[in-house]
Amino acid sequence: MLxxxxxxxxxxxxxxxxxxxxxxxxxxxxxxGALVLAVLAALATTAAVLWW
Known part of the structure; x- marks a missing residue:
């Protein structure tokens, strides 16, 4: 459920x-800084996919 x-x-x-x-x-x-943010974005994407 959404x-x-x-x-x-x-x-x-x-x-x-x-x-x-x-x-x-x-x-x-x-x-x-861009590298750090890219890593954090990848982690947030992974968290979103795993939570779903």
Whole structure:
């Protein structure tokens, strides 16, 4: 049921937010920060998929 998956939905939105941060950091030339955000986005995506 969709209403039971709020945590997965929140993790998916967090992953999208972090992916936007990766793009922003890369545009600013902050490669180390972009790498950290990319790892966190991958973890949030994994959490969303596993929670679902």
């Amino acid at each position: 209403t039971d998956n709020w945590t997965a939905i929140a993790m998916a939105f967090a992953a999208l937010f972090l992916a936007g941060g990766v793009v922003s950091f890369l545009k600013q030339g902050i490669k180390a």
